[in-house]
Amino acid sequence: MLNTNNKALSYLPRLCICLLFAFHGMAQSPTENLSKLGIVLPKPTSPIANYVKYVQSGNLVFLSGHGPSKADGTYIIGKLGTDLTVAQGAEAAKLTGINLLATLQSAVGDLNKVKRIVKVLGFVNGNNDFADQPKVMNGFSDLMVAVFGEKGKHARSAIGTNSLPNNMAVEIEMVVELF
Amino acid sequence: MLNTNNKALSYLPRLCICLLFAFHGMAQSPTENLSKLGIVLPKPTSPIANYVKYVQSGNLVFLSGHGPSKADGTYIIGKLGTDLTVAQGAEAAKLTGINLLATLQSAVGDLNKVKRIVKVLGFVNGNNDFADQPKVMNGFSDLMVAVFGEKGKHARSAIGTNSLPNNMAVEIEMVVELF
Amino acid sequence: MLNTNNKALSYLPRLCICLLFAFHGMAQSPTENLSKLGIVLPKPTSPIANYVKYVQSGNLVFLSGHGPSKADGTYIIGKLGTDLTVAQGAEAAKLTGINLLATLQSAVGDLNKVKRIVKVLGFVNGNNDFADQPKVMNGFSDLMVAVFGEKGKHARSAIGTNSLPNNMAVEIEMVVELF
Numbered sequence: 001m002l003n004t005n006n007k008a009l010s011y012l013p014r015l016c017i018c019l020l021f022a023f024h025g026m027a028q029s030p031t032e033n034l035s036k037l038g039i040v041l042p043k044p045t046s047p048i049a050n051y052v053k054y055v056q057s058g059n060l061v062f063l064s065g066h067g068p069s070k071a072d073g074t075y076i077i078g079k080l081g082t083d084l085t086v087a088q089g090a091e092a093a094k095l096t097g098i099n100l101l102a103t104l105q106s107a108v109g110d111l112n113k114v115k116r117i118v119k120v121l122g123f124v125n126g127n128n129d130f131a132d133q134p135k136v137m138n139g140f141s142d143l144m145v146a147v148f149g150e151k152g153k154h155a156r157s158a159i160g161t162n163s164l165p166n167n168m169a170v171e172i173e174m175v176v177e178l179f
Numbered sequence: 180m181l182n183t184n185n186k187a188l189s190y191l192p193r194l195c196i197c198l199l200f201a202f203h204g205m206a207q208s209p210t211e212n213l214s215k216l217g218i219v220l221p222k223p224t225s226p227i228a229n230y231v232k233y234v235q236s237g238n239l240v241f242l243s244g245h246g247p248s249k250a251d252g253t254y255i256i257g258k259l260g261t262d263l264t265v266a267q268g269a270e271a272a273k274l275t276g277i278n279l280l281a282t283l284q285s286a287v288g289d290l291n292k293v294k295r296i297v298k299v300l301g302f303v304n305g306n307n308d309f310a311d312q313p314k315v316m317n318g319f320s321d322l323m324v325a326v327f328g329e330k331g332k333h334a335r336s337a338i339g340t341n342s343l344p345n346n347m348a349v350e351i352e353m354v355v356e357l358f
Numbered sequence: 359m360l361n362t363n364n365k366a367l368s369y370l371p372r373l374c375i376c377l378l379f380a381f382h383g384m385a386q387s388p389t390e391n392l393s394k395l396g397i398v399l400p401k402p403t404s405p406i407a408n409y410v411k412y413v414q415s416g417n418l419v420f421l422s423g424h425g426p427s428k429a430d431g432t433y434i435i436g437k438l439g440t441d442l443t444v445a446q447g448a449e450a451a452k453l454t455g456i457n458l459l460a461t462l463q464s465a466v467g468d469l470n471k472v473k474r475i476v477k478v479l480g481f482v483n484g485n486n487d488f489a490d491q492p493k494v495m496n497g498f499s500d501l502m503v504a505v506f507g508e509k510g511k512h513a514r515s516a517i518g519t520n521s522l523p524n525n526m527a528v529e530i531e532m533v534v535e536l537f
Binding site: 057063125165 | 514
């Protein structure tokens with residue numbers, strides 16, 4: 001009886017090696033990936049109003065709109081198409097992503113608990129003619145995939161706006177599913 | 180014992196007929212309704228960035244912001260109040276709805292699995308004086324109810340914006356509950 | 359055997375008094391808090407389109423975008439930075455919150471069923487230079503905490519926009535978790 005499976009079994013070691021290669025990129029933990037990217041998550045700041053930076057409901061975490069705040073408390077400010085290039089906007093979106101991850105880590109303790117970045121809504125401060133919101137938001141999306149691999153691939157809307165709090169360049173909120 | 184229910188039972192056939200009439204409009208499947216409306220769902224396109232068109236979490240499907248892209252890959256572009264009439268905007272919202280349904284069908288396989296269109300967020304590209312976002316969004320909402328009946332009635336926000344990706348006329352995202 | 363717990367038990371009355379003090383602020387029901395604030399919830403209006411004011415999915419209620427409509431059916435209109443002061447905008451956000459609570463109460467019957475105001479997305483109608491969207495939205499957020507206490511503290515995004523339906527000053531949607 002066992003012999004009937006011998007041929008299939010002989011492929012097993014090769015299959016294992018293939019899977020090892022395939023999953024190599026995913027085997028890193030989000031924290032290891034952040035470290036590899038040279039990113040140190042900042043200490044999350046507290047909102048000075050009657051709202052909070054995140055609320056968990058069931059296994060979903062809803063994160064408040066975050067902006068590109070820097071370590072010194074200032075923001076990357078200005079409007080795309082007028083004050084900032086697409087590359088500068090993408091950098092602001094990446095920084096906003098780092099700030100969101102800092103909040104997320106403080107919320108869940110360990111980024112390994114993240115099952116999926118589910119849904120992202122990003123607003124890009126720009127003039128009426130600016131139409132490259134997706135390229136700006138890619139600065140955020142590329143970071144999430146670099147940190148979480150497939151789990152970082154999210155549904156996304158990229159929207160333009162004529163103004164944001166403190167005239168910051170972008171504001172991004174997201175919904176995250178936990179294991 | 181059985182006799183005590185005789186009177187109630189005698190109403191049963193009439194009740195059944197009433198229910199048949201009442202549910203007649205809902206008896207059509209979403210796919211049949213699409214066909215009756217003469218709508219052929221397009222092949223969903225893939226986003227060329229590190230995000231995806233939808234993510235399912237539990238029995239909720241979160242769909243990315245979609246736009247009024249046509250079969251040839253071009254978009255209905257322009258700003259309401261400047262370049263497009265309300266009717267043209269509503270047509271763009273309907274086309275965006277068709278594209279969302281194409282993605283939804285590719286996500287769930289069969290639109291009969293839809294329990295409810297839960298929440299819709301629509302952005303209308305317009306000048307500062309444009310104030311008829313709801314009429315534009317009705318092009319989308321009417322489609323959902325024509326396709327899904329009561330299940331298509333959703334919570335909705337209709338928002339104006341000064342710019343959208345590729346200068347497209349509208350961008351709409353939605354949350355859908357599955358059975 | 360029972361004596362071994364005597365010392366711990368002796369602290370019980372003091373603990374109870376402490377807890378009574380600690381929870382005093384939360385002991386009020388949302389309805390009592392509304393009454394104390396002198397707020398009478400209006401009769402919710404019906405949207406005149408193919409959408410609804412809320413949809414419940416599981417224990418989450420998704421509420422449509424609401425605006426600062428007054429008892430006579432008119433809205434607080436105008437753009438922040440041009441037509442309205444921050445204080446007037448905050449008043450509009452508070453009125454929008456009252457209208458959302460009216461819809462929420464009609465949805466769930468009793469505001470005591472609210473476990474948490476989870477996520478709020480607010481749009482502030484303003485000119486390109488307006489950057490105080492958070493101060494405007496505080497009119498809404500302060501109301502929620504006054505009514506629900508800790509349960510009213512929500513994740514939030516405050517976004518600027520160049521136009522809203524009927525040129526109303528703000529539009530706010532929210533997600534609420536029920537017990």
